[in-house]
C-alpha cells in the first residue's frame with residue numbers, strides 16, 4: 540500500500556517537472572521550452588525545473604534535494 544502511493548506520487552512529480560529536450564532542425568539547436576542551447580549537454584543540464592522558483596537542474600535527484608532544502612517538501 541505504502542509502496543504503491545510512493546510510486547504514484549513520483550510519477551506525478553515527473554510529469555510536472557520534466558521539460559523534454561527538442562531538437563530544432565531549422566536552427567540546429569536543442570530546445571527546452573522556449574530556451575535554445577548549442578549542445579545536448581547544455582540542454583540536459585536544464586531540463587529539470589522547480590515548479591516553485593523555476594530554478595533548473597540537470598538531474599531529478601538534485602531537483603528533489605533542492606525542494607527539500609529550499610521549499611521543505
Ligand SMILES: [Zn+2]
Nearest residue numbers: 589591592594
Ligand atoms: Zn525551487
